[in-house]
Amino acid sequence: MSEIKGKLKSEIERLLREDIVDVVIAFRKEDSPLRPQPAFFRNTDELTNLEYNSLCQNNLANYLTRFPHDTRIGIVVRGCENRSVNALIVEKQHQRENLFLIGIPCHGIVDIKKIIKKTGEEVTEYSENQDEITVLVKGQKVTFPRKELLHDSCLRCVHPNPVDADVLLGDPLPEGDPSIARQAVKKIEAMDRDERYAWFQHETERCIRCYACREACPMCYCTECFVDHAAPRWVESDVSQGGMQAWHIIRAFHQTGRCTSCGACERACPMDIKLTYLTEKLNDDIREVYQFEAGMDRETQPPFASFNLDDKKRFVI
Amino acid sequence: MTYILKKKKINQVLKGWFKNYDVYAPQKVEDYSQFFRLTSADDLVLNEPHNTRFPPKALFLPQSESLLKYDRKINQLKEAIPTPKPRIIFGIRPCDAYAVTLLDTVFNTEEYSDPYWKTRRDATIIIGLGCSEPCQTCFCTTTGQGPFNPEGLDALMTELEDSYSIETFTEKGEKLFSDLLLASESQQRKAQEIQKKAVESMTPAFDTTNLKHNLDQIFDSDYWATISESCLGCGVCTFLCPTCFCFDIVDEVQRNERVRNWDTCMFRIYSQEASGHNPRPTRKERTRQRIMHKYSYWIDHIGEIGCTGCGRCVRFCPVGLDIRAMLRAANTFESETINA
Numbered sequence: 001m002s003e004i005k006g007k008l009k010s011e012i013e014r015l016l017r018e019d020i021v022d023v024v025i026a027f028r029k030e031d032s033p034l035r036p037q038p039a040f041f042r043n044t045d046e047l048t049n050l051e052y053n054s055l056c057q058n059n060l061a062n063y064l065t066r067f068p069h070d071t072r073i074g075i076v077v078r079g080c081e082n083r084s085v086n087a088l089i090v091e092k093q094h095q096r097e098n099l100f101l102i103g104i105p106c107h108g109i110v111d112i113k114k115i116i117k118k119t120g121e122e123v124t125e126y127s128e129n130q131d132e133i134t135v136l137v138k139g140q141k142v143t144f145p146r147k148e149l150l151h152d153s154c155l156r157c158v159h160p161n162p163v164d165a166d167v168l169l170g171d172p173l174p175e176g177d178p179s180i181a182r183q184a185v186k187k188i189e190a191m192d193r194d195e196r197y198a199w200f201q202h203e204t205e206r207c208i209r210c211y212a213c214r215e216a217c218p219m220c221y222c223t224e225c226f227v228d229h230a231a232p233r234w235v236e237s238d239v240s241q242g243g244m245q246a247w248h249i250i251r252a253f254h255q256t257g258r259c260t261s262c263g264a265c266e267r268a269c270p271m272d273i274k275l276t277y278l279t280e281k282l283n284d285d286i287r288e289v290y291q292f293e294a295g296m297d298r299e300t301q302p303p304f305a306s307f308n309l310d311d312k313k314r315f316v317i
Numbered sequence: 318m319t320y321i322l323k324k325k326k327i328n329q330v331l332k333g334w335f336k337n338y339d340v341y342a343p344q345k346v347e348d349y350s351q352f353f354r355l356t357s358a359d360d361l362v363l364n365e366p367h368n369t370r371f372p373p374k375a376l377f378l379p380q381s382e383s384l385l386k387y388d389r390k391i392n393q394l395k396e397a398i399p400t401p402k403p404r405i406i407f408g409i410r411p412c413d414a415y416a417v418t419l420l421d422t423v424f425n426t427e428e429y430s431d432p433y434w435k436t437r438r439d440a441t442i443i444i445g446l447g448c449s450e451p452c453q454t455c456f457c458t459t460t461g462q463g464p465f466n467p468e469g470l471d472a473l474m475t476e477l478e479d480s481y482s483i484e485t486f487t488e489k490g491e492k493l494f495s496d497l498l499l500a501s502e503s504q505q506r507k508a509q510e511i512q513k514k515a516v517e518s519m520t521p522a523f524d525t526t527n528l529k530h531n532l533d534q535i536f537d538s539d540y541w542a543t544i545s546e547s548c549l550g551c552g553v554c555t556f557l558c559p560t561c562f563c564f565d566i567v568d569e570v571q572r573n574e575r576v577r578n579w580d581t582c583m584f585r586i587y588s589q590e591a592s593g594h595n596p597r598p599t600r601k602e603r604t605r606q607r608i609m610h611k612y613s614y615w616i617d618h619i620g621e622i623g624c625t626g627c628g629r630c631v632r633f634c635p636v637g638l639d640i641r642a643m644l645r646a647a648n649t650f651e652s653e654t655i656n657a
Binding site for chain 1: 346347348349366367370371380381452453454546547549550551552553556557565567569576578581584585586589631632633634635636637638639641642
């Protein structure tokens with residue numbers, strides 16, 4: 001793993017030194033070993049802080065929409081991030097020729113909440129390899145199998161490899177099993193209506209409407225989100241049941257055919273709310289009905305964003 | 318006075334209080350804890366290593382609360398000022414109790430007194446639980462208090478092996494525990510040792526000596542753009558913060574209700590004006606507001622830092638931003654520009 005970090009550092013150095021890009025979006029070390037931060041490198045001398053490990057939990061594609069389209073951006077992309085970048089290009093949020101994608105096949109993101117649940121938060125050192133995660137807690141080394149600590153959406157990952165990176169650091173990994181990926185949704189589909197509603201209610205009622213899920217999502221880039229619309233107001237803005245349920249349903253629906261299953265929304269949530277079961281269900285439907293997966297290429301419009309005159313069902317036009 | 322409460326007697330004591338009080342205490346939700354009204358003494362969770370994830374300020378300033386109800390047909394309105402039963406908040410951490418005293422300077426002053434806040438505040442007795450093992454993300458000694466700070470508390474518990482030593486500071490606190498046995502001298506000494514050890518385990522997170530001055534100096538600098546570049550602009554830090562108190566008032570017309578909701582300076586719409594102009598147009602200005610409010614404007618208003626070092630914003634920032642690192646950078650940023 002640290003080998004990848006070395007390769008990444010040289011690649012970023014090259015991109016900046018040869019003036020191929022203006023900025024590189026990657027991660028850097030912070031005080032706590034558990035919390036690397038997204039970072040923006042513009043000079044090679046800043047790279048002493050560069051970090052890359054499985055604790056890098058954010059989807060960096062999220063930051064693309066903050067830059068003008070003519071900014072030449074280098075960006076670290078794992079499987080899901082590459083697909084998010086593609087989905088953004090399809091939606092004309094940046095120009096592919098101004099992007100340099102540094103691809104890394106991904107062994108999955110480690111869920112910091114799972115570590116803390118097992119060890120408490122007093123972690124002073126962190127190390128990892130493909131199969132195991134080791135942390136130092138109050139002077140004691142503790143090792144866990146990687147699978148025990150992976151974030152739920154990474155356990156379901158089908159496409160761990162970047163799909164069209166400009167350079168690939170590390171060997172491609174085997175694709176994930178789609179039937180395993182479907183299990184979480186199937187579990188909820190198997191519930192009866194009342195159980196499903198109780199599940200939904202339990203998850204939504206803890207919402208504090210901080211919108212970390214929205215802000216962490218690369219595809220939530222609207223200048224004005226529907227919940228922020230003030231005249232007229234479309235959704236109750238308090239933490240009433242109606243307002244919170246409306247937020248969760250509409251947020252998910254706006255992702256139809258656009259979500260790349262990265263799980264950044266769920267990792268950002270401060271109240272441990274499950275969010276991905278809604279988007280995963282929509283992703284399943286879109287795969288089944290339209291044979292489409294978001295971000296697999298950079299041309300195909302998501303089904304709900306496209307129409308054509310030959311459409312068999314004429315109700316839209 | 319200092320009393321001793323055996324751990325195995327807590328349930329009995331709580332049940333005794335249930336008759337006359339609503340008792341609010343930390344309870345488990347998923348993998349975290351939050352203050353709720355206790356309906357069964359068994360739901361109490363006191364062994365969490367740190368404070369509750371959701372801040373107990375909500376017990377005085379709920380995230381959403383009805384201010385008044387109205388009937389447009391008959392042109393009448395009725396204020397919804399709460400009439401709470403006497404309440405005990407049990408097991409609050411000192412950082413969160415101190416935060417309540419800071420919020421008193423906003424909601425309950427001689428000039429302005431918010432009846433929604435005040436009725437709840439007057440009805441409440443606050444029993445704290447000191448932190449024997451402060452967390453890495455805690456920095457309450459840096460902000461000027463400490464893991465056993467008594468400010469805002471009617472009584473403070475220190476965990477001993479099979480009991481809690483309880484020091485009372487007010488008559489209200491004294492009344493709750495006066496049936497218990499007094500702590501022996503050796504028990505009191507033990508509690509003091511634990512408290513001292515906890516304080517000593519915490520190292521200063523940043524230097525506050527010239528911090529306000531340094532922040533004021535760099536108001537117009539690039540510092541803010543640098544520290545806010547990865548900020549998502551969500552409301553995690555401010556909503557979980559025990560001292561953030563901003564609110565927005567909206568009419569929920571379909572329910573004929575005027576509601577006060579928490580709001581946050583980290584949201585774009587917070588400062589969006591009706592004309593369309595936004596005086597804090599980017600995350601840079603919004604981050605600046607958050608930090609300046611806590612570490613400069615509070616000092617202008619009441620002479621105290623508006624942060625209690627509870628560590629929630631550090632623990633739950635989705636991009637790992639750490640206010641302690643930001644403030645260290647603020648202190649050195651100034652010296653760099655002066656030298657330049």
